[in-house]
Amino acid sequence: MKNKFEHLVGNIDQFNSNELVKYDSNYLRGSISHGLGDPVTGSMQFNDTLLLKFHGIYQQDDRDLRADRQKRFLEPNYQFMVRIRIPGGLLSKQQWIGLDDISRKYAERGLRITTRQTIQFHGIRKGNLRKCMQALRKIGLDTIAACGDDSRGVVCGGNPTISSISRKVQEIAKQTSQRLIPKTEAYPEIWYEETKPVQAVDAEPVYGPLYLPRKFKVGFVIPPVNDIDVYGQDVGFIAIVRDGKLTGFNLCVGGGMGQIDSREDSYPRLAEEIGFVQVDEAAEVAEVIMGIQRDFGDRQDRHRARFKYTLDRLGLPWFLDELQQRRGKPLSAAYPVKFTQNGDEIGWRCGDDGLWQCTVYIESGRVNAALRDQLAGLFQLYDGRVRLTTNQNLQLTDVHDYELRQLQIRLSDLGLDTLTKPSEQAVNTLSCVALPTCGLAMAEAERYLPEFLPRFNQIKSNYGLDSLPITLRITGCPNGCARPYIAEVALTGRAHGLYNLYLGGSHVGNRLAKLYAKNVNEVKILSILNELMQRYKLLANPEERFGDFLVRTTLIDETVSSVQHA
Template sequence: MKPRTTIPIVPDRSRDISQPLEKLSADERLKAGSDQLRGTIAESLMDRITGAVAESDAKLMKFHGIYQQDDRDLRAERRHQKLEPAYQFMVRVRMPGGVCTAAQWLKLDELARAHGGDSLRITTRGTIQFHWILKHALRSTLQGLHEVLLDTIAACGDDARGVVCSVNPGLSGLHRQVHALARQASDHVIPRMRAYHEIWYGEARIAGSEPEEPFYGNTYLPRKFKIGFVIPPCNDIDVYAQDLGFIAIVKDGKLLGFNVAIGGGMGNTDRDATTWPRLADVIGFAAPEQVIAVCDAVMGVQRDHGDRKNRAHARFKYTIDDHGLDWIKAEIERRLGYALKPPRRYAFTTNGDAPGWQRDEEGRWHVTLLIPAGRVTNSADAPWLDGLRAIARVHRGTLRLTTNQNLVISGIEPDDRPAIERLLESHGLLKWQKAGALRRSAIACVALPTCGLAMAESERYLPALLDRLEPLLDRYGLAQAPITLRISGCPNGCSRPYIAEIALTGRAIGRYNLYLGGGFHGERLARLYLENAPEDSIVAALDEVLGHYAADRQPDEHLGDFVVRAGYVTPVRDGPDFNTPNERRAERADLESVPAG
């Protein structure tokens, strides 16, 4: 790892080291006393009596990129048999910008077959996570990743998570330049994590006079922190959902710098008016050479002023809303030692991945594969795992994972394209390109059976939901209309539902909140339309909305804009307004109840 660049940040850790620990949350006290995230993880891994680790170690292991989970499909049966839950672990890889070499993919495939239930999952942050890994296989999994220069540091935890970047930087020198900055930022902002090297690689502990974490200290950040780089006109990473977003400003093919956006975040708790999703605000412009300094200054503000007493209120978005955007911007600029320049003009026209073949300026080919919910396995639909392994064995370029859960086989030499095409066809990996627009763009989180937070199905439910919705789209001539659909098994929003035109978040098995009216380019939050509704009620509501949209939409009008204009939902002005009741829907209901004449 590269040493952290010295940045002129003025320490002000008023919510960290200067407050008595007993006044901080339990998680803050755990971090402070964890010996820089070592805890008793090594001892927990040696305990063969249980498939779990100690509760405190399970929390600390998130910083190591590992979540303890259990098979929730088996919970009731195992409880009846007086057995502990079927514990297993999710391991998330740090993969800046989603770029993966063919050799790295082959190692991911090998580890998935050996320890991960013959399955890989492309996440909504453009990386890979394994499920079903048992405790005794954790070390060998992480050491296997290390063999191909991959790790899982800060893929989870209260730190700067894996940095995302607009898809396919191989398409041009511009994309390569932005991806290089994304990788540099990722390597810079992650914790130093000596504990990681000691526990998982068996390295000896080295005594030193310098602090192990000169930036993070011993309590790290109050909550997770997400960074992303986007290249207009495609908002494929949903930059307004990032804690810190860099929006590339380009003129005549040259990167001039980035508009800086701060304060995005999707988490929310149903019926809790003190929580809300939030879109990032653009606060200024920075040159490419200022990116690292901006990362440190923005993260430093959150480190020092984020809420360390109430974990549900600890994301950067709440820090901004508590202190005010003007104060936060001024504090960032104070730490930088200079003012950000005014933002430059930019525009987004799309937010998805373009399926199929593209050729870059150097004559190489790239093919984007649409992978349902990002699940790479050998299923009845297609042998994704086998097919991608066969391609990686002959591919001389890279594979790139997108935040829309798809995969790009990138940098294909012209002479190699026929062989790649034959492998794609023989494994049936191109049939999803011909699906309807809604199915091609839909995103779902994992949810059941592995996620401990899930309240309802998501990934496993998505195909059935699409089977109900696609006949409506066909009936109204909307099969190829671009519409964003996101489904999440709980309100936490890993699938970024609150900026979708149609979104479902789980409330209980078979019941969801239905949200409408998000911006097609991720520029507007959606509004709650139906609460705790079963599938039939959701489909009936969407039948009404889609029929009206097909009949009365304006040229090039997106569904999210239409439902606002037509009065189905009121536009969400800001984060706190997200929890305001849908006044327009109430007005419509009142009008519909008045007898005709």
């Protein structure tokens, strides 16, 4: 019988070098175990740093110290970022407490809630990596496929007003995540030091020895809240609720936020709604589509290897035919859907089951210093569950009526009640990590946000727009980790103090922004925004969003195409 991966392996000489690294890795083992025991350097071998990503780990160094260490002939200040796999962002109280404890023992920058609904630890030294992974295992968590050329952690939106539906969709997201993760035994062998017989054939029945050409992102969302930016996912499932029941999902394909500014053939793309699938079909459909990307994605040019480029290269009609052949049936027609918001609803909400949840605002998702201690105090008495959001916030869930008042008092006593009443603008603002640890960052983002946001707010205040929420996102490079290309206003880093300014995305996340100004500094950015907000104040229609106004008044041509070149 012909091996289903033979067509890939047979062409490996034509592929980019990363493909050969994966093929020669013995299903992600490489020489990682040997490198972990090397005391001479704080780093890992180059090929192993590529493989570590599949294990949820990035090698980084402190770029603030890089030049000084180079002058003193010292190797870079190597450290590692560890990203956890948390499908749907759901944690128990005990798991949160465990994560806090791990961060205090092994990480140098606390915890960070990411835009993919998980936790990252920054500043873990090589000698502590295995200890960290084993500690995660003890609280029922792992990091497999949190990074790498595989299906990343599956995200899932929430809607507290239909809690029973939310719980059902969360469970489907978890099942999908489990179905799509790599099955190699390399993970327990390396990190838990377990010894098991190596499976020489079909160690990865879904992925094969080359895994995917690039990362692959899957997300579930529950209208009318588009909190996960479903149109930015490789595969998105939009929950369809009729008469209080989950009917199924509209299927979206081909979204992706990253781009390279120097290449004309690199661009962000919105996913397209192509049909409808039943509730019990979602996980299987995600796997089938991932298999299509595995077989037809570009393995020669990594910059063109994302699923969005596969769709544009081969065409949507081709894809629909291939999907039908592999499923054995066509998709049903999509249902009409409407989204009304993109960000989280901060504060208290009650679900249809009578249980409460409180969303606590966390600036840039960073939980460190005093905030970490405040939350540790809260969790000494809190008995509910925890949910991380794709907007970098923290939710306390499953709170009963009899617990509500006590928890509200506890939040107030610890000074956390202020985080349930942030400004509208803060709630609608995201930033990526960027400097000093991200190797791709060209400008500041997380560290710049506390400086930029008050200046942005001052312009709004000058025109009486304080209560107007505008989606604002800042990233240190054009790769799109904070989903900037869907925002109404976005800054993507180009160099120290310089950004590309994007404008005109939709407040509900269904339209791409357009490049408005290149390589501009803060003075120029604020000048542009001041002029546009002044015009908005004078000319906007009642209830009109800022991004919609920019499109309507032709300051920006409407971005109706799913492909936008910089």
